[in-house]
Structures are given as C-alpha cells and as structure tokens.
Amino acid sequence: MIDKLSWIAVYPEIILLVMGCVVLLTDLFVTSVLRTATYVLTQATLVVVGLIYALYAQTDQSLYGFGGMVVTDAMGSWLKCFAAFAVAATMVYARPYAAVRGMLRGGELFALSLFSLLGMSIMISGNHLLVIYLGLELLTLSSYALVALRRDDLPATEAAMKYFVLGAMASGFLLYGLSMIYGATGTLELGEVFKAIASRQIHHQVLVFGVVFVVAGLAFKLGVVPFHMWIPDVYQGAPTAITLLIAGAPKLAAFAIVMRLLVEGMLPLAPDWQQMLAILAVASLLIGNVAAIAQTSLKRMLAYSTIAQMGFMLLGLIGGVVQGTALPAANAYSSAMFYVVSYVLTTVATFGVILLLSREGFESDALTDLAGLNQRAPLYAGIMAACMFSLAGIPPLVGFYAKLAVLQALVATGETWHLALAVYAVLMSLIGTFYYLRVVKIMYFDAPETGHSGVVLAPAGARTVLAANAALLLAVGLLPAGLMDICARAIVLMLGS
Template identity: 70%
Template sequence: MLDTLSLYVVAPEILLLVMACVIAMVDLGVKSRLRGLTYWLSLGTLAVVTWLCVEFALTGGSLYGFGGMVVSDPMGNWLKAFSALAVLVTLVYGRPYAAERDMLRGGELFTLSLFSLLGIFVMISGSNFLAIYLGLELLTLSSYALVALRRDHERATEAAMKYFVLGAMASGFLLYGISMLYGATGSLDISRVFEAIASGRIRHDVLVFGLVFIVAGLAFKLGAVPFHMWVPDVYQGAPTAVTLMIGAAPELAAFAIAIRLLVEGLLPLAIDWQQMLMVLSVASLLVGNLAAIAQTNLKRMLAYSTISQMGFVLLGLTAGFVGGSLANAYNAYSASMFYVVTYVLTTLATFGIILLLAREGFESEEIADLAGLNQRSPLYAGIMAICMFSLAGIPPLVGFYAKLTVLQALVASGEGLYIGLAVFAVLASLIGAFYYLRVVKVMYFDAPLTATRVTAPGHVRAVLSLNGALVLVLGILPGGLMALCGEAVVRTLAG
C-alpha cells in the first residue's frame, strides 16, 4: 500500500498526469479549430502545477518517497516550477503558429507537451538511476512525436527521424553507463552508489568506464560538442513552436540530472568527470560560436548559439571540486543553475518573436526576414534586440550577469587551469557577439522586405512584453534570482 508521504512527494507529477489524461479525453469533444477549451485547460493546469512547485520549494526540505526512488527538494521544485512556466509560455507563443499550420486538428500539441513536461518532472525528481532514465524516455518519446507533428511536412519528418535515431543512441549510452555502475556498486539508488564509490573498495577503472558513457549521454541531452549533431537539424526542421518546446524546458531537466548523477551520485569521481566536462565545454564554446557565424537561417544560428551557451553551463559544473576541496561547490553549481534558468528565459522571448513574425505559408526563419523590423514594430524589434544583447553577454542584461557568475566561480577556484578556462570563455563570447549583433543590425539598419504590420493576440503580446522586460530587469537586479539559486543548491546538497 502506498504511504501518504510518497504521494505527497509526487503530488505535482500526479496532478500533471491526471490532467493530461483528462485534457486528452475532453479534446475529443472539442470542434474549434483553435482548440480553445483544450488550450485554456492546459494553461490552467500548468499555472496550478507551477504554483504547487513553488509552494513545495518555499516550505519543504528534502523529502524522499517510493523507497528513495524520488525526492522533493528545493532545487528540484524550483526547476520544476521554471519548467512548467516555460511550457506554459511556449504554448502561449506557439498556438497561433500551430493553428495556421493545421497542427491543432487534434489536441496532440497540448497533451504531448504535458507528457513531455511530466518526463521533465520525473527526471528532476529522480533519486534513482532507473527513475531518471524513465523520465528521460518519457520526455524524448514525446519530443519525437512533437517534432513529427506536421505529418505532411517533409523537413519536419526528416528532423524527427534524425532526432529519433541519434536520441536512441544517446539513451543507449546512458543506459549502458548506468548498467556498468550497477554492476560495480550493486545499487541503482544514487545515495547508495555514492557511498559504495566513496568506500574505495571498487576498482577505479570500472567506474570510469561507466562514467564515460554517462557523461556522453548527458552531453547529448545538453547538445554539447561532439554530441551536438542533432541540434541544428532538429532546430531547423521542427515546427518553430516545437523547436521552442525542445529547446527551453528540457535544458532545465538536463541540468538537473547532471547534478543528480554527477554531483549527488558520482562526486568521489569528480576529478574524472570534471576533466571530461572541461573538454566538452571548450569544444562547445569553440564549435558553437564559429559555426554560428556562417549561418543565414535564424533557427540554425540559435541552435549553434545553444551549443555555445551550454558550454558555459558545463564550465560552472567543472569548478565545484578543486584541489580536493568542495569550498567552491555551492558557488559553482548555483552559477550554473542561474545560467541555465536565465538562458531559458531569454530563449523563450527570442523564439516568441520568431513565432510572431511567422505567417501562414511563411516561416520567417531566415535572418534576412527580420530586415527593418524596427520600422514595422519597434516594440518587437526592441524585445529581440534585448534578447540578442543578453545572449551576447552585454550589460546590463541578465545574460551578462549569468556569464559573470560562471566566470567568478572559475576565478574563485584560484587554479591556473580554471583562470585559463575563464579567459578562453571570454574570448569565445567575443566571437559570439558578432552573430548576435548582426541580427540587431539587420533589424535596425536594413530596409524592410514587407510593410505588413506585426500583430498578435492581446495575451500573447502581454506575455512577450513581460518576458522581454524580465530579461532586462533581472540583469539590473539579479540578486533575488541568484540568491534563490544559491539557497536552492545549498539546501539540496546539504540535505
């Protein structure tokens, strides 16, 4: 019989699962082309789930359920709240786009989005290797279906096939790594794996062999070089609303499982996995920024931008265990969490503008399609410019502070290697500034290709304006969010 504590720990997941099933059933009776009832039910569900996760984050410590397979802790609950909010905003931005492309014939866009969010929640809550893997599979299977949602669209179908084949390979890497660790430690429970490795009785080479496959699987989910090959093709080929769905909230889940697996489970092997992450981060910063310069397709450029941004997230994770001490751990891991949260916030606004500019039969995904946007709509050009400046790391926007916190964590280690990595990251960011500023130049200084005014439903315009304002306000006043991330990491790792 299930105990009350276990049900309490997974209350957000239960609510999400029940409502996803209810919405799928209700949608059968909806005849509207815009699926109005399904849409508002989905937004209401996501709003309630977000509120519930925030309540858990503010009031609860670390609670374990189902025999320690799942955990409810401050870091996990905040990441779940941000993920639910990201999916909510994605649906707000993506509904007009999806309706114009006949993607709302059924309610699959909404139900699959909720199920992918459920997978994210299970990944974030997992305190057992098997639970994390099940969450990952639920997320990826839903994502494959979302990418292929335009069944009559050749490029979307091709992107879904590439995503499926490469995603299956990455899942295999992760599962093989988990099986190696299980064979070495005799447990799938993260805390017991930690204890078994810390005891020093297990052969180091066996553990590192399993660790290599786990890091490879994680690198694929984060889109880090050299496991990045799926990112540009899927970003470009998927319908733009789906690109945002797979490019925002899942990054929060990828960060969460990196903390769960590497920090909470495999910290005694930190010297080994930190070296691997250093190589991945340097390669991601270099390849992502250089490849983005050559792109003319905006979605493809943003895909390579994502690869370079994830390089910064990985850099933060490399600086936690330095010189045999964990003194820098909370600072480094909270900097990475702050970076990934602010990256998702900026990405939402960026793709919101792209979705807004898309019209029926016209995708607006080339950089040239933004030409003269300031003359057509100063508000939306301003929001896009704020996002580009933020991604480039220009003050006083939130992207600047995110980069600064990661660089501070690297420099605070006092090690020459980490200071060298910080210098390299700054130089890579200077390269990246070129392609972000090119977008701003096209919007403000090129002649518009069309005189069509940019219009949007009132609630979409309000959410987009708030999204853009947050990128600016959190850059000017970053202390609150940074303190939230710091406290969440401290309470979670200490608990």
C-alpha cells in the first residue's frame, strides 16, 4: 500500500499528467485559430504547478516516496519551479509564432509541452536509476514529436530525424552505463549505490566503465563536445518555438540528473568523473566559441554558444572534491546551479526576441535579419543587446556574476590545474565576446536590408513578459545574493540528505 507521503511527493507531477490529458481532450472542442481555451488551461497549469514547486522548496526536509524511488528536496523543487516558469514564458512567445505556421491546428504543442515538463520533473525527482531514465525518455520522446510538429517543413523533419537517431544512441550509452553500475553495486537506488561505492566492496573497473558510459549519455543531454553534433542542426532546423523548448528548461533537468547520478550516487568516484568533465569542459569552450564565430545563422550561432555555456557550467562541477575532501562541494555545485539557472533565464529572453521578430514567411534566423533593428524596434534591440551582454559575461547583467561565481569556486580550491582552467575559461570567454558583440553591432550600426525595414508588431502580453524577462537579467545581476542564497541552501540540503 502506497503511503500518503508518496502521493504528496509527486502531487505536482500528478497535476501535470492529468492536465496534459485534459488539454488534449479539451482541444477537440476548441475552434479558435489561436487555441485560446487550451492555451489558457496550459498557462494556468504551469503557473499553479510552478507555485506549488516554490512552496515545496521552502521546506528543509527531503521527502522520499514510493520506497525511496522519488525524492522531493529543495534543489529539485527549485529547479522544477524554474523549469515550469521557463516553459510558461516559452508558450507566451511561441503562440503567435506557431499560429501563423499552422502549428496550432490541434493542441499538440501545449499538451506535449506539459508532458515534456512532466518528464523533466520526473528526472529531477528521480532517486532511482530507472525512474531517472523513464523521466528522460518521456522528455526526449516529447521533444522528438515537437521538433517534427511541422510535418510539411523539410528542415524540421530532417532535424527531428537527426535528433531521434542521435538521441537513441545517447540513451543507449546512458542505459548501458546504468546497467553496469547496477551490476557492480547490486542496487538501483542512488543512496544504496553511494553506500556500495563507499564500502569499496565492489568491482572497481566495471564501475568506472559504467561511469564513462553514464558521463557520455549525460554529455549528450547537456550538448557538450564531443556529443554536441545534434545541437546546431536541431536548433537551426526545428521551428524556433521548439528550439526554445529544447534550449531552455531541459538544461535544468540535465543539470539535475548530473547532480543526482554523479554527486548523490557516485561522489566517492569524483576523482574519476571530475577528470572526464574537465576534458568535456575544455573541448566545449574551445569548439563552441571558435565555431560560433563562423556562423551566419543566428540560431546556429546560439547553438554553438550553448555548447560553450554548458562547458563553462561543467567547470563548477569540477571543484567539488579536492584531494579526497568534499569541503568545497557546496560552493562549487551552488555556483554551477546558479550558472545554469542564469543561462536558462537569458536564453528564454534571447529566443523570445527572435520569436517576436518572426512573422509569416520570415524566420528572423540570419544575423543580417537583425540589421538596423534599433531603428525599427528599440525595445527589442535593447533586450537582445542585454541578452548578448549577459551571455558574454559583461556586468552588471546576471551572466557576469554567474561566470564570476564559477571562476571563484575553481580558484578557491587552491589547486594549480583548477587555476589554469579558470584562466583558460576567461580566455575562451574573451573569444566568445566577439560574436556576441557582433550581434549588437549589427543591430545598432548596420543599415536594415530591403524588405526588413517594417514596424515590428507583437501581442502586448508577449511584449510585457519579454520586458519582465529582460528586467530580471539586470535585477538578478545587480542583486545576485537572493538567487545565490537559494542555490547554496538547496545544494547544502541536498548534500546533507
């Protein structure tokens, strides 16, 4: 018999599941071109669930349910809360874009978005290897369907096929790694995996091979080198609304399963997986930043930017265990959590501008499409400039403090190779600044191309949300202590549970 605490632990996920089905059924009776009823239902669900997650995050206790298979703790609740509001903002920006491209003929966009958030929530709550994998598959299957939502669009269909094939390969890597961990430890529950590894009464070589495959699978989900091949093609080929759904909230879930599997489950193996993450971070910072310079497509440039940004985030995970002690762990992992939240906040605003600039027959995908934007739409140009400055790490925006927090966590360990990594990251960030500032230069100093000089129109609600989103970039950058305290408290509670 399932106890009451188990139902409380997954209460928000039950709401998401039920409302996803309700949205699908309700849409059968909706005749509005903009699917107003299903849109309102979806947004109400996302806001309510996000507030419930925020309420759950206030508790200092970790709540385990279903025999320890799921866990509700402060870290997971905050990540799920941020993911819910990121998806809600995405829906605001995506609705006008999807309406003129025939993507709202049914309620699939809204229902699949709810199911993808449900997959993220299950991943984040997973305290069991199979639960984490089931959540991951729910998210990826929803994402495959969303990318292919425009069935008559050849680039979207091609992107969906690439995403499906490479995603299946990555899932195989992860599942094979999890099976090796199960074979070495004899358990699927993360707490028991930790105890088995700490006891050292296991086959170490089998376990290390398992960690290698797990890290490879996680690297694909994060989109870091050398498992980054899908990112540029899918970002460019998918409809921009779906690109944002993939680029935003799922990064929070990917960070969560890295924390669950590597930190909660395999912290005693930190010397092994930290070296792997260091190699991934170094390669991602180099290839992501250098390749982005050569891009003429805005979405493709942002794809390589994502690779570099995720590489920078991995640096925060490298300094958690130093010379056998986990004393720096709280500082290191909270800086990484702050970084990924800041990245998602900035990315949602960036793609929001692209979506609102797009119109029927015009995707606003090329860098030249932004030429003279300041003359046509000063608000959008200002918001896009703020996003570029934040991604580049220029003060006083949130991206600056996020990078500073990660670098501080690395340098604070006192390790020589960590200091070298910090210097390398700064140099790579300087290279990255070039292509971010190029976007600003195009918007403010280039003359608009013929046919792109009209007034930009967008719904008032979308403009309001976009302005609020951009204001948060500045507010959190000027006053980062609030979000940093949330991340630090969440990580300390997670490490102590």
